[in-house]
Amino acid sequence: MRGLGAFVFLAFGAWLLLWLYGCDLATGANDDHVLASVGAVQLRVEDLPEGIAEGLTPKDSLAMLKRYAEAWLRRQLLYQRAASKLAGRITAIEQQVEDYRMGLYIYEYERVYEAMHLDTLVRLGEIDTFYKENREMFVLREPIARCLIVPTVGNGDAVQELKQAYKNCGYEQLQHITTLTMEANIVPLALPDTWLSLQDLKAKVPEEVYHVLKDCRARSYEIPVGDVLYLVNACQWKRAGATAPLEFCLGEVRQLVLNRRKVELLRALEMEVVQEGVETGRARVWIE
Secondary structure, three states, X not given: OHHHHHHHHHHHHHHHHHHHHHHOOOOOOOOOOEEEEEOOEEEEHHHOOOOOOOOOOHHHHHHHHHHHHHHHHHHHHHHHHHHHHOHHHHHHHHHHHHHHHHHHHHHHHHHHHHHHHOOOOOOHHHHHHHHHHOHHHOEOOOXXXXXXXXXXXXXXXXXXXXXXXXXXXXXXXXXXXXXXXXHOOOOOOEOOOOEEEHHHHHHHOOHHHHHXXXXXXXXXXXXXXXXXXXXXXXXXXXXXXXXXXXOOOHHHHHHHXXXXXXXXXXXXXXXXXXXXXXXXXXXXXXXX
């Protein structure tokens, strides 16, 4: 695809040169490769981004090219005005530019190095250890719950059994409930093997059901909404301010472990680079 893009770009460039030669652009420039200029600074055909006209008709290509040249001209004029008005601050500005350039190079190199060397496989043992050593980091900002929420319609046998079974969240009973929902062609909105925040619950259920659940009581409910009867068992709640269960923050803990690895990897890279520079004599701090 890259080869095709380059071919299209070259073909457009050749066509553009022929067009420039035939039309003379009426720019007053002696060089037909020049598309726009501000003083001695020029925008030339070879400066155009690769693939700039890919997929466009000649007419659309010219319109796009004109817009690009006009945008380049505006930016160049503003730059030259700014440079002339800020002449007294050139040194400070150039230092900022150099600092930014250096930072950009370092950032890009670290990103590539990280992609090549960072081990992204995080084992459950590492996650568990990090969680136990840093439990104070995982304080709940809002209540969370383990809930069974089953929407039912009608009074079939499976629905009647569900009405009897949903009040018990035990493992064996949950297996039975799963079988019943499959027989009744019902998709539960929540199962008690997953912790959900209040916001998660709000996104899953009608307002009438959420209004009942937000009281954060560990109990069962039958909540009618139109033709649907919601069987709800809020099996367990944890209040805001409590430590989040590992199951709830598993993804967050994994990311924190990865972040720690990343910091250690880049710190090791920095030490390696410094050591190499000092040992080869390329780098030295001259302040004793």
